[in-house]
Amino acid sequence: MASPIMFLTLLFSAASLIAISSANFNQDFQITWGDGRAKILNNGELLTLSLDKASGSGFQSQNEYLFGKIDMQLKLVAGNSAGTVTAYYLSSKGSTWDEIDFEFLGNLTGDPYTLHTNVFSQGKGNREQQFHLWFDPTADFHTYSILWNPNRIVFSVDGTPIREFKNWESNGVPFPKDQPMRIYSSLWNADDWATRGGLVKTDWTKAPFTASYKNFKAEACVLSGGQSSCSPSAPAGSRNSWLSEEMDSVSQERLKWVQKNYMIYNYCTDTRRFPQGLPTECKLP
Numbered sequence: 001m002a003s004p005i006m007f008l009t010l011l012f013s014a015a016s017l018i019a020i021s022s023a024n025f026n027q028d029f030q031i032t033w034g035d036g037r038a039k040i041l042n043n044g045e046l047l048t049l050s051l052d053k054a055s056g057s058g059f060q061s062q063n064e065y066l067f068g069k070i071d072m073q074l075k076l077v078a079g080n081s082a083g084t085v086t087a088y089y090l091s092s093k094g095s096t097w098d099e100i101d102f103e104f105l106g107n108l109t110g111d112p113y114t115l116h117t118n119v120f121s122q123g124k125g126n127r128e129q130q131f132h133l134w135f136d137p138t139a140d141f142h143t144y145s146i147l148w149n150p151n152r153i154v155f156s157v158d159g160t161p162i163r164e165f166k167n168w169e170s171n172g173v174p175f176p177k178d179q180p181m182r183i184y185s186s187l188w189n190a191d192d193w194a195t196r197g198g199l200v201k202t203d204w205t206k207a208p209f210t211a212s213y214k215n216f217k218a219e220a221c222v223l224s225g226g227q228s229s230c231s232p233s234a235p236a237g238s239r240n241s242w243l244s245e246e247m248d249s250v251s252q253e254r255l256k257w258v259q260k261n262y263m264i265y266n267y268c269t270d271t272r273r274f275p276q277g278l279p280t281e282c283k284l285p
């Protein structure tokens, strides 16, 4: 028969495993603005942002990351969300910052959200790709992920890759790889441009608008006191580590499917916008 001590030891190690794997917004994030409009609920399991006529709200991660595979589940503003923007992104600081963006542009009830993505390196963006989604992002939580390693950035939705930005530094395209980034999110009013280019205004009679977050998960390199410590799922360099993860052929096919059926804007095909020629990375495989 197992001794009571053994039983207790088992119990404690099971508890600490759970503590490691379940994210806690109280521990991993801080609310940065919105004067009470952002809330951490259910002992840190749920975070909600809200927006009314007076203000939006936002939060940021406690940690700074230098590469990571970061998942967050979001449930977006339901009903008439026209004019609202929910931004969820990674960003470094300073005038030559790096940034990896998801932005969700609201719409009239029944009209599709636009998922806007961008990548900034050394302060320069202009790399927008926009998508509609193959589900209603306001009905349930869905997982939005960023894989950021030294070779690529992959944006995924529920495990389906929607965009890949490769490291083309050898061709002179700067790639985010030296500046640690924090995770930021905010819900704000952008009815001067967000919905149909600003034609549809926010309906304040429907305020407050709310977006919800749960199940944050990061396998990442965390910076603290100038030291970086990584949490690889498998030893670095091994095939399964996020640090060296590539897109396999199944992922490539799914990416093509999304780009063919759901992409509504791609800077790489906008020749009118770049009369001097498309950006270098658009001409590479």
Ligand SMILES: *[C@@H]1O[C@H](CO)[C@@H](O)[C@H](O)[C@H]1NC(C)=O
Pocket (backbone or CB within 6 Å): 105, 106, 107, 108, 111, 112, 113, 114, 194, 195, 196, 197
């Ligand atoms: C809103 O719906 C219209 C009509 O379907 C669509 O053209 C547009 O891309 C949608 N999104 C935004 C943000 O306007």
